[in-house]
Amino acid sequence: MTADFGCPVALPEASQVSYRCQSDGDCLRGQTCQANQCATIAIDAAVAADASVGDQSGGESGRDASRSDRAGVDGAGDGAARDRAEHDVIAADRGQADSGADGATTDRSTTGGAATDRASVDAVTVDSSVADAVTVDRSVADTMTVDSTLPPCPGARPGAVCDPADSTLVACYTFDADSDRVGGVVDSSQYHNDGTPTAVSYVAHGNGQALSLAGTGYVSVADSASLDATSALTITACSSTRTAITVSPARR
Amino acid sequence: MIALPVVTGRWTHIACVAGATSMRFFVDGVLVAELSATTSLSTDATDPSLIGANSPTGNDNFIGAIDVLQIYNRELDADAICWAAQP
Numbered sequence: 001m002t003a004d005f006g007c008p009v010a011l012p013e014a015s016q017v018s019y020r021c022q023s024d025g026d027c028l029r030g031q032t033c034q035a036n037q038c039a040t041i042a043i044d045a046a047v048a049a050d051a052s053v054g055d056q057s058g059g060e061s062g063r064d065a066s067r068s069d070r071a072g073v074d075g076a077g078d079g080a081a082r083d084r085a086e087h088d089v090i091a092a093d094r095g096q097a098d099s100g101a102d103g104a105t106t107d108r109s110t111t112g113g114a115a116t117d118r119a120s121v122d123a124v125t126v127d128s129s130v131a132d133a134v135t136v137d138r139s140v141a142d143t144m145t146v147d148s149t150l151p152p153c154p155g156a157r158p159g160a161v162c163d164p165a166d167s168t169l170v171a172c173y174t175f176d177a178d179s180d181r182v183g184g185v186v187d188s189s190q191y192h193n194d195g196t197p198t199a200v201s202y203v204a205h206g207n208g209q210a211l212s213l214a215g216t217g218y219v220s221v222a223d224s225a226s227l228d229a230t231s232a233l234t235i236t237a238c239s240s241t242r243t244a245i246t247v248s249p250a251r252r
Numbered sequence: 253m254i255a256l257p258v259v260t261g262r263w264t265h266i267a268c269v270a271g272a273t274s275m276r277f278f279v280d281g282v283l284v285a286e287l288s289a290t291t292s293l294s295t296d297a298t299d300p301s302l303i304g305a306n307s308p309t310g311n312d313n314f315i316g317a318i319d320v321l322q323i324y325n326r327e328l329d330a331d332a333i334c335w336a337a338q339p
Contacts, residue, residue: 014292051329171323173303185303195303203317205263210319211303218313220307227301227323229293231268233326236267236295236336241316244264246257247277 162188170226173219174209185211185219191226195219210238254285263319265337271327281337283330 021033031038085150162172173185185195199217202209211219222229255281267278270293272312279286293303299308303321306312 044260135255162322168324169322169325170325171321173321175319175321193301205317205319210317211321212317213304213314215313215315218310219303220329221301221303223298223300226325228280229325230295231272231291231325232325233270234267234323234326235334236265236328237320237321237335238263238265239258239314239316240263241258241260241314243315244259245258246253247256247268247287 015032027198050141162191164188166190170229171221173211174208175202185221185223191224193221193224193227195221205238210240254287257284260316267328267333267336269327269333278330278333278337281334 021038024032026038028038031040031047033039034060039163055206161174163169167190170191171187172189173187173195175185185197187195197211197217197219199214200219201211201212201214202218204210255265256277258279265278265280267281268277269278270289272292273289275289276283276288278286292319301307302310304314304318310320
């Protein structure tokens with residue numbers, strides 16, 4: 001309970017509570033000590049009698065605890081005000097644990113009600129944590145706004161850019177300066193359709209390099225059966241063009 | 253002939269999907285054009301393929317930069333194109 005709602009005071013279990021007062025000074029303001037049990041002044045006799053019965057069922061261990069509390073207060077040698085201040089905390093604890101026990105519980109239930117109110121305040125704290133979660137969501141939305149130039153993309157991203165296990169990927173060029181390039185352009189697909197560059201250069205892009213063409217260069221890839229698409233073909237690339245790109249349905 | 257909506261000087265993902273009856277063009281993962289095919293795919297067995305120019309002449313050269321060029325012998329669907337366009 002303390003952990004869930006952040007209560008500063010650990011509330012005792014109901015079985016551990018058996019506080020017995022010795023005088024009015026041991027009770028909360030507006031209460032009197034009747035038959036070793038704190039009760040409101042306005043409480044009727046019948047309820048007080050019930051309270052007395054309830055008190056007599058209290059355990060010895062609780063009584064010892066009560067004496068211990070009193071000893072602490074008495075040792076200070078102060079007046080009832082300090083006693084009450086200390087017992088306010090004790091009574092609050094008791095009130096939380098004793099709900100619905102007996103007549104004296106009428107008072108405790110009031111205190112218990114206060115505890116309930118405190119729980120409500122704690123609930124507000126919980127609500128604010130939800131609001132924090134909304135804030136997190138909003139930050140995510142901001143991130144999405146940053147990436148809004150790209151459309152949402154369903155499905156999981158499958159592995160590497162050039163997957164040599166994909167038999168339908170017949171050529172894949174990253175143009176990176178890996179050890180295999182050796183002046184050529186390496187095809188990282190399983191078909192090794194490497195290319196021969198003419199009048200090209202390379203520029204940094206992302207984590208590697210990109211092919212740069214100034215208007216006269218190209219990369220020639222020798223004919224291969226793997227490149228003879230007969231029914232379908234897909235070509236994708238990242239490009240930064242210096243001129244417009246036009247397309248027509250004519251095929252070569 | 254149509255112009256693709258690309259911004260010069262900006263890195264853009266471009267995809268061309270050629271099927272039996274049409275050619276579809278994607279820019280940054282979004283379908284921007286679909287044209288009816290007028291001829292079938294060529295299976296010329298001798299000419300090389302050129303990156304950055306028309307084959308076999310080497311003319312009509314591309315001016316700019318190219319990265320991560322992929323060629324598939326199948327039609328990628330829109331989801332796959334969209335995925336490929338992600339940074």
